[in-house]
Every structure is written in structure tokens, then in C-alpha cells.
Amino acid sequence: xxxxxxxxxxxxxxxxxxxxxxxxxxxxTNFNLLGLDEWCKNFKYICYIDCYDGRHPNVFCPSxxxxxxxxxxxxxxNYLLQHKEVIDLVKRRGGKPKFVFLMFDExxxxxxxxLGGEVWFPKAKxxxxxxxKIETVRVGNKAxxxxxxxxxxxxxxxxxxxxxxxxxxxxxxLVLQSAFGDSGHTTFFIKSEADFRRHEHEIVGEGEIxxxxxxxxxxxxxxxxxxxxxxxxxxxMTELVGFRELTPYRGGWCGNEIFSTAFPPKVRQQxxxxxxxxxxxxRKEGYRGYFELDFLIDKKTGDxxxxxxxxxxxxxxxMTNHAAFAHADAPLFLFHLLxxxxxxxxxxxxxxNARWADPDMIDSWSQMVIKHTDDSVDIxxxxxxxxxxxxxxxxxxxxxxxxYHRRAVESENEAFFLRISRPGDYRYExxxxxxxxxRGRSMTTGFKLNDRAQKxxxxxxxxxxxxxxxxxxxxxxxxxxxxxIM
Numbered sequence: 001x002x003x004x005x006x007x008x009x010x011x012x013x014x015x016x017x018x019x020x021x022x023x024x025x026x027x028x029t030n031f032n033l034l035g036l037d038e039w040c041k042n043f044k045y046i047c048y049i050d051c052y053d054g055r056h057p058n059v060f061c062p063s064x065x066x067x068x069x070x071x072x073x074x075x076x077x078n079y080l081l082q083h084k085e086v087i088d089l090v091k092r093r094g095g096k097p098k099f100v101f102l103m104f105d106e107x108x109x110x111x112x113x114x115l116g117g118e119v120w121f122p123k124a125k126x127x128x129x130x131x132x133k134i135e136t137v138r139v140g141n142k143a144x145x146x147x148x149x150x151x152x153x154x155x156x157x158x159x160x161x162x163x164x165x166x167x168x169x170x171x172x173x174l175v176l177q178s179a180f181g182d183s184g185h186t187t188f189f190i191k192s193e194a195d196f197r198r199h200e201h202e203i204v205g206e207g208e209i210x211x212x213x214x215x216x217x218x219x220x221x222x223x224x225x226x227x228x229x230x231x232x233x234x235x236x237m238t239e240l241v242g243f244r245e246l247t248p249y250r251g252g253w254c255g256n257e258i259f260s261t262a263f264p265p266k267v268r269q270q271x272x273x274x275x276x277x278x279x280x281x282x283r284k285e286g287y288r289g290y291f292e293l294d295f296l297i298d299k300k301t302g303d304x305x306x307x308x309x310x311x312x313x314x315x316x317x318x319m320t321n322h323a324a325f326a327h328a329d330a331p332l333f334l335f336h337l338l339x340x341x342x343x344x345x346x347x348x349x350x351x352x353n354a355r356w357a358d359p360d361m362i363d364s365w366s367q368m369v370i371k372h373t374d375d376s377v378d379i380x381x382x383x384x385x386x387x388x389x390x391x392x393x394x395x396x397x398x399x400x401x402x403x404y405h406r407r408a409v410e411s412e413n414e415a416f417f418l419r420i421s422r423p424g425d426y427r428y429e430x431x432x433x434x435x436x437x438x439r440g441r442s443m444t445t446g447f448k449l450n451d452r453a454q455k456x457x458x459x460x461x462x463x464x465x466x467x468x469x470x471x472x473x474x475x476x477x478x479x480x481x482x483x484x485i486m
Contacts, residue, residue, distance in 0.1 A: 003343065003344050004344075005344040005345060005346050006338075006343060006344065006345040006346070006347075007345075007346050008347075009329050009330055009352075012330060012334065012335075012338060012345065012347075013039075013330055013334075015338075015341075015343060016039055016040045016041065016334060016337065016338075017039075017041060018041060019040055019041045019042055019043075020041070020042060020095065021042060021095050021096060021097070021098055022042045022044065022090070022093050022094070022095045022096075022097045022098070023040055023042060023043045023044070023097075023098045023099075023100065023120075023337065024043075024044050024045070024046050024090070024097060024098070024099050024100070024117075025043070025044075025045050025046070025100050025101070026045075026046045026047075026077050026080050026081065026099055026100075026101055027045075027046075027047060027048075027073065027076070027077065027101060027102045027103075027485075027486075028047065028048045028049055028073060028076050028102075028485035028486065029047050029048075029049050029051050029418070029420065029485065029486060030045035030047055030051070030056070030059055031051075031315075031318060031418055031435060031486045032102050032313045032314070032315065032317045032318060032486060033045070033100070033313065033317065033318075033321070033333060034318045034321075034322070034404075034406065034418075035318075035321065035322060035331070035405070035406075036321065036331060036333055036334075037058040039330065039331055039334055040334065040337060042093075042095075043058065044058050044059075044060060044093075045058055045059045045060065046060050046061075046062075046080055046086055046089070047059055047060070047061050047080075048061065048076050048079070048080060049061070049420060049422070049485075051386050051418050051419050051420065051434075052386050052404055053385065053386075055402060055404070056404050060086070060089055062080065062083045062084075062085035062086050063085060065079075065083060067079050070483075071483065072103065072483050073102060073103040073483060073484065073485055074103050074104055074105045074107070074108060076485070077101055077103065077104055077108050078105075078107050078108055078111060081099075081108065081111035081112065081115065082111060087115065090115050090117070091115075096116065096117065096118070097112075097115060097116065097117035097118075098117060098118050098119075098120045098340070099112045099115075099117050099118070099119050099120065100119075100120050100121060100313075100336075100337075101119070101121065101312075102312060102313055102314075102486070103312070104119065104121070104124055105124050105128075106124050106125065108124065109123070109124055118340075120289075120336070120337065120340035120341075121289055121290075121312070121340075122286070122287050122288060122289060122311070126285075126286055126287060127287075127311045127312065130282070130285070130287055130291075130309060130311040131180065131309070131310070131311050131312075132179045132180065133177050133178070133179055133180070133210050133308055133309075134152050134179050134208045134210055135179075136306070136308055136309040137150065137152065137210060137306075139278070139281055139282065139285060139309070140278060140281075140306045140309075142281055143274075143277045143278045143280070143281035144274075144277055145274045145277055145278045145281075145306045146305060146306060147212075147305055147306045147307075148175075148212045148213060148215055148217075148296055148305040148306075148307075149168075149169075149170060149212065149213040150168075150170070150210055150211055150212040150213070151164060151165075151167075151168035151170065151211050152208050152209070152210055152211070153208065153209065153211060154207060154208055154209065155176075155203050155204055155209050155211070156204065157200075157204065158193045158196040158197070158200075161174075161190070161196065161211070164211060165211065168211070170211065170212070170213040171213055171214075172191065173191050173213070173214040174189075174190045174191070174211060174212065174213065174214055175187060175188070175189055175190070175211075175212045175213075175214050176188045176190055176199075176203060176209050176210065176211055176212070177209065177210040177212070177308075178202065178203070178206045178207075178209055178210075179206070179207060179208065179209075179210075186202065187251045188202065188203065189214065189250065189251065191214075215296065215298050215305070216298070216299045216300065217296040217297055217298050217299060217305070218238070218239075218296070218297045218299060218447055219238070219239035219241045219253075219294060219295075219296060219297075219307065220236050220237060220238055220239055220262075220263065220271065220294070220295045220296075220297055221236075221237045221238075221239050221256060221292060221293070221294055221295075221314070221316045222234060222235070222236045222237065222271055222272070222275050222292070222293050222295065223290065223291070223292045223293075223313075223314070223316060223317060223320045223332060224275050224276070224278075224279050224290075224291055224292075224293070224332070225279075225289060225290050225291070225332050225333075225335045225336050225339065226279040226280075226282050226283050226287060226288045226289060226291065226339075227288065227335055227338070227339045227347070227349070228288070228339065229345070229346070229347045229349050230276075230279075230280070230349035230350070231275070231276045231278075231279025231280055231282075231283070231349070232332060232335050232349055232352060232353065232356075233272050233275045233276055233279070233353050233356065234320040234323070234325075234332050234356065235258060235260075235268075235320070235323060235325070235356065235361075235362050236262060236263055236267070236268050236271045236272070236295070237256045237257060237258045237262065237316055237319055237320075238256060238257040238258075238262050238263075238443065238447070239253060239255075239256055239294070239316075240253070240254045240255035240256065240257070240366075240368060240442065240443065240449075241253060241254065242254070243449050244373060245373065245449060245454060245457050245458075246368055246369060246370055246371060246373070246457065247369070247371050247373065247430075248371065248372075248373045248375075248429050248430050249430065253315065253369070254368065254369050254371070255366065255367050255368040255369050255442065256315075256316045256319050256366065256367055257364075257365070257366040257367075257441055257442060257443060258319045258320075258323055258362060258363075258364070258365050258366070259362060259363075259364035259365070259441060260359035260360075260362040260364070261359070263297065264302070266302075267297060267302060267304060268357070269357070270304050271295055271304060272353070272357060274293075274295070274304065274306070275293055276353070278293060278306075278309070279291065282311075287311060288339055289336045289339055289340065290312065290313050290317075290332070290333060290336040291309060291310065291311050291312065292309070292310040292312075292313075292314045292316060292317070293306065293307070293308075293309055293310075294306075294307030294308045294309075294310075295307055313333065315369065315484070315486050317332075317333065318367065318406075318437075319365060319367060320332050321333050322365070322406060322407070323361070323362055323363065323365075324360075324361050324362060324363040325355070325356045325361035325362065328361060329352070329355070329356075364439065364440050364441060365406075365437065365438070365439060365440075366437070366438055366440065366441055366442035366443075366453070367435055367436065367437045367438075368435070368436045368438075368442055368453065368456070368457065369432065369435050369486070370432075370433045370434055370435070370436060370457060370460060370461065371430055371431060371432055371433060372421075372427050372428060372429060372430065372431045372433055373429065374429060375429050376427075376428075376429070377426060377427065377428045377429075377469055378426075378427050378466035378467060378468050378469060379424065379425070379426060379427070379466055379467050379468075379469060380421055380422065380423050380424065380425050380426075380427050380464060380465070380466050381423055381465045381466055381467050382423060382463070382464065382465040383419055383421055383422055383423055383425075383433075383434075383463070383464055384399060384417060384419060384434070384460060384463035384464065385399065385402070385419055386402070386404065386417060386418050386419045386434075387399060387400070387401055387402040387403055387416070387417065388400045388401050388402075388403050388408055388409060388414055388415070388416055388417075389414065389415050389416075389417050389459075389460070390413060390414050391413050391414075391415075391452075391455060391456065391459060395455045395458075395459065396459060396462075397415075397455070397456060397458075397459025397460055397462070397463065399463075400414065403416070406437045409437065409438065409439055411439065412438065412439050412440045412452070414438075414439075415436050415437060415438040415456055416436070416437040416438075417434055417435070417436050417437075417460060418434055418435045418436075418437075419433075419434045420432040420433060420434045420435070420485070420486075421433045421434065421464075427464070427466050432485060432486070433460070433461070433464065434460065435486070436456055436457070436460055438452075438453075438456060440452075442456075
């Protein structure tokens with residue numbers, strides 16, 4: 001008997017409301033897919049860090065077991081999938097489990113198969129190829145989505161770099177990116193030989209490097225989902241990048257804003273069209289499902305350039321999946337689940353994209369990822385718990401009530417804080433302390449942090465206390481993961 005075809009949003013929502021297959025998001029925290037458990041029945045989070053102190057009904061955190069030092073989020077996920085308490089949970093709940101991840105590798109795929117489950121993402125090998133910043137340029141070129149003027153080359157030394165740039169007409173004020181990296185870890189701003197010397201060991205011998213002309217630009221992000229019916233495109237978001245109050249990494253991502261007038265209508269429309277084109281090209285390359293593009297918007301000319309591709313969910317996914325359009329129709333990630341569910345569906349993607357382009361479908365929110373920015377190491381003794389915080393008239397930030405819904409934030413004087421670092425954790429330069437989600441903007445029209453955002457950051461940080469390291473303790477070498485966990 002042929003499967004019934006889902007023909008509209010209502011039927012898609014009902015399909016997931018009645019879903020019987022267990023779906024697991026396995027990750028360090030559940031931040032990226034916050035709230036998805038309320039759209040998809042039998043959706044659970046398996047996390048390494050309990051941000052909620054056991055109070056989130058669908059977050060499962062196994063007890064800590066001895067493990068090798070984590071070098072990546074893939075290591076965390078592989079540790080979780082081998083944890084006896086996780087294995088027991090998956091077997092106890094039965095069914096044919098489906099797994100989704102922020103990051104995974106071929107070992108993760110093997111472990112998922114051992115649990116009798118499927119990974120609902122394109123294969124790790126394909127994702128890794130798409131994640132390569134050099135490959136992104138090439139895919140973009142095929143799709144007619146231009147990157148900032150650049151050339152791709154292996155660099156032998158600074159003299160060689162200047163020769164490459166002269167030949168390509170890029171000048172000497174440059175941005176270099178290696179094939180893989182995130183949040184500013186592998187983005188280098190090179191204007192002089194001294195700059196180059198500082199990062200030489202991270203550039204030479206790293207294979208092909210993306211060498212870009214440096215432009216004065218604003219960062220933006222947009223998420224989309226490549227389905228068999230076409231690419232569904234979310235709204236264009238601003239990016240918070242490199243604010244020293246939030247991150248020690250120059251050029252590092254540290255948050256987003258979503259609001260309808262973030263960029264002129266022409267820029268928003270162009271970004272949507274380019275994202276659609278890129279998604280269609282991804283489908284030709286064999287990729288399907290969720291992805292995110294960074295666009296760089298030249299402040300002088302307004303030109304839109306492709307920054308990078310993240311072939312996965314990202315730190316911005318929580319913003320996309322909680323926007324007003326997501327509540328009116330369905331979260332973008334639900335279409336990702338639909339694409340991998342093998343359930344036949346017939347969807348008018350053009351009509352959906354047109355509706356999501358309507359400014360009325362966007363409400364104003366911002367999120368800030370707060371890291372420890374001082375060059376110091378200590379051990380956290382007190383950390384603000386997850387929940388709703390309130391800013392008093394004198395600027396102090398106090399805990400108001402527990403909640404795990406960001407929509408519980410009632411006004412711009414309240415914010416949702418998701419705690420990452422806990423008492424007992426090392427606090428070192430670059431450590432993720434938590435994520436703050438507020439209504440309204442966190443930046444000025446000139447894309448600087450506004451006063452309110454600065455007060456929120458300062459207020460939250462003041463809620464952390466720490467003690468010095470014992471003299472004999474090594475500290476950062478034990479703790480600094482130097483990889484993103486969200």
C-alpha cells in the first residue's frame with residue numbers, strides 16, 4: 001500500500017506530533033536544537049553538560065565516566081554513544097533510533113549503527129568535504145554565489161604570499177583561512193611580515209589556504225534546508241563577531257541578532273536568492289538537509305559575498321528555529337527531519353519561501369555567547385543557573401525564575417541564560433560561560449554592542465565566582481578544549 005503523501009504544513013506538523021520513532025540529538029548541550037522536543041514526539045537530547053541541573057524533562061546526561069581528553073565535539077559524541085547509561089536508555093526506549101548531531105565523524109556513524117540506529121545527516125565523508133572552506137569557494141562559484149576576491153594556494157613563506165597576492169591583485173591587507181576551523185581559530189589577519197610570523201606555523205604546511213582581500217564588512221548568517229522539493233530558506237541574521245566583552249578570539253563568532261530590518265530589503269532578498277542557489281548546488285553535489293551560510297556585506301558598496309558554509313546545524317540554529325515564522329509554520333529543522341524520514345511529501349517551497357521573506361514573520365531577538373575573556377585561569381565556585389534573569393534599574397542582573405523556554409522572556413528587561421560552565425569547571429581564556437538570549441537588539445545601528453547588551457554581559461559575569469588554582473595544578477593544559485561545543 002503506497003505511503004500517504006504529506007501535502008501541507010498542517011499535515012507535516014501532525015506527522016511529527018504523532019511520531020513514534022525515537023530521535024536523539026547527541027551533543028555537548030542541547031542549545032542548538034533547543035525546543036525541538038516540543039515539535040517532534042519522542043525527541044530526546046543526550047548531552048555531556050547538564051545545563052539544567054536535571055530539570056529539563058527531555059535532556060539525559062549520563063554520569064561522568066573516565067575518558068580520554070576531548071579534542072573535538074566528535075570525541076564528546078563518541079564518548080556519549082559508548083556510555084553504558086546511554087546504551088541502556090536507547091535500548092530501553094526501543095524502536096529504530098535516529099541520531100542527529102552538531103558534529104560527527106565516521107566513528108560516530110559506526111557507533112550509531114551498533115546501537116541499531118541511523119544518522120539523519122549526509123555521510124560524514126561528504127559533510128567533511130563540504131565543510132572545507134576551499135571547497136566552499138568552488139561550490140559557490142558553480143552556483144554563481146561569489147566569494148570575496150580571493151585566490152587559493154599553498155603558502156611557503158611571507159615572500160611567497162606577497163608574490164601570490166600581487167599576481168592575484170589582492171593587495172597586502174589580507175585575511176587568510178585554512179581549510180577547517182571555527183570561531184576565529186583559523187582566520188588570520190595579515191598586513192605585515194610581523195603578522196605573518198605570528199601565525200606562520202598555522203599557515204605554512206597546512207595545504208591550500210584561502211587568501212582573501214580584506215574588506216570592511218558586516219557579518220551575517222542565514223540558514224536553509226535542501227530538500228527534494230527545493231531549498232527552504234530562513235531569515236538573514238546579523239552576526240556578532242569578535243567583541244572583546246564576549247570572546248578573546250578576533251574574528252570569532254559570538255552571537256546573532258534576528259530582526260526584520262537588520263539589512264536593507266535588497267540585501268535580504270539577494271541573500272535569500274543566493275542561499276537558494278547554493279542549496280540547489282548542494283543538492284547536485286549530493287548533500288541534503290540543514291546548512292548555514294555566512295555572508296559578508298561590504299559596508300562601502302553593499303556588495304554581498306559568500307563567507308563560509310557550515311553543512312550542519314550551527315550556533316545560530318536556535319535563533320532560526322525560534323523565530324516567529326517557525327511558530328507560525330514549523331521550525332526549519334523539522335524539514336530536515338522530514339527530508340530524512342523517507343515520508344513522501346509534496347511542498348510548495350516557493351510559496352513557503354515567499355511567506356518567510358515577509359518582515360511580519362520575523363520578531364526581534366538576540367543571543368550572545370559569553371566566554372571568559374581574561375588571560376587567567378581559576379576554578380569556578382559559583383555559576384548562575386539556567387533560567388530567566390532580570391535587570392534592575394541600577395544595572396544589576398538577578399536570577400528571577402527557572403525556565404528552559406526562551407519565549408518565557410517577557411520584556412527587554414528580562415533574558416534567558418543557558419549556563420555552560422559549572423562549579424568545579426576551569427575558567428580559562430576562551431571557556432564558554434553560557435549563552436544569553438534577549439528580546440530586542442544587542443547591537444547599535446552601527447553594529448557595535450549597545451549599552452544594554454554590555455550591562456547584561458557584565459551582570460551575568462558578576463554572577464560567577466572562582467577560586468585560584470592550587471599552586472601544583474596545571475590548569476589550562478588540562479582544560480582548554482580549543483574547539484567549539486555549540
